[in-house]
Amino acid sequence: MPTRRTFILAGATVALACAAPAFAQSYPAGPIKLIVPFPPAGGTDVLSRVSAQPISEITKWTFVIENHPGAGGNIGLDIVAKARPDGLTVGMAQTSNLAINPTLYPNMPYNALKDFTPIALVASQPMVLVVGSGSPYKTLADLVAAAKAKPGSLTMASAGTGTVGHLGGVLFGNRAGIKFLHVPYKGASAALTDVASGEVVMDFATPQSAVPLLQGKKLRAIAVTSAQRLAMLPDVPTVSESGYKDFVAEDWKG
Numbered sequence: 001m002p003t004r005r006t007f008i009l010a011g012a013t014v015a016l017a018c019a020a021p022a023f024a025q026s027y028p029a030g031p032i033k034l035i036v037p038f039p040p041a042g043g044t045d046v047l048s049r050v051s052a053q054p055i056s057e058i059t060k061w062t063f064v065i066e067n068h069p070g071a072g073g074n075i076g077l078d079i080v081a082k083a084r085p086d087g088l089t090v091g092m093a094q095t096s097n098l099a100i101n102p103t104l105y106p107n108m109p110y111n112a113l114k115d116f117t118p119i120a121l122v123a124s125q126p127m128v129l130v131v132g133s134g135s136p137y138k139t140l141a142d143l144v145a146a147a148k149a150k151p152g153s154l155t156m157a158s159a160g161t162g163t164v165g166h167l168g169g170v171l172f173g174n175r176a177g178i179k180f181l182h183v184p185y186k187g188a189s190a191a192l193t194d195v196a197s198g199e200v201v202m203d204f205a206t207p208q209s210a211v212p213l214l215q216g217k218k219l220r221a222i223a224v225t226s227a228q229r230l231a232m233l234p235d236v237p238t239v240s241e242s243g244y245k246d247f248v249a250e251d252w253k254g
Helices: 013-023 043-059 071-081 095-104 140-149 164-176 188-197 207-215
Strands: 032-036 063-067 089-091 123-126 128-132 155-158 181-184 202-205 219-224 250-253
Touching: 032 043, 032 071, 043 063, 043 207, 071 089, 071 095, 095 164, 095 250, 123 207, 128 140, 128 188, 128 207, 140 164, 140 219, 155 164, 155 188, 164 181, 164 202, 164 250, 188 202, 188 207, 188 219, 202 207, 207 219
Parallel strands: 032 063, 032 089, 155 181, 155 202
Antiparallel strands: 123 250, 128 202, 128 219
């Protein structure tokens, strides 16, 4: 029986599968509630669902996924922190709600270091800088030039204040000597919908949330924030090779 509240760095298929035989007789005593602290269809939600399926197939455990978005992931993780510590409530945590938010919010609802027990690291990924497919901006240089011409006027969506997409955009703005007008949403899906429609100019989005819209020609990828190009987007340059040497901004989930 766990003695501390747990969060799942979702997708821990190997770790949980290896543990399954030892727990088979006593755990779990019912469905396992997986809390996703962002809305459906965003990167965190997609990764949670993709990860839960093979774990269920291997262990025969039942996962019930619940989305509780808001406050950069704080609302959902607070539910995990205050849940009965019996291993039946786990959560998909990430950089924003465990590492970034504790430095941004003066009063956190939970203690990121003490209120959770890590299970496994699931993913580490860069951001993809995207604009709407009808946007006049086709390169990173285009965006920077426009931002310099009208400081603070170019809008930048994000999945929420304190997310890696938000701070990655701020970090890039600092490197480029420009400022964007931040427009926070409760999750990636709503943010990218407005970027695709032209309501907002850009978004530093996760690959899971951006790629379907890129494939559907709703968005255009300008750059990726990894050290090397992504295999799934081989024609999209990195921020580093676009003139900002060694620029890297990545998100982890677990």
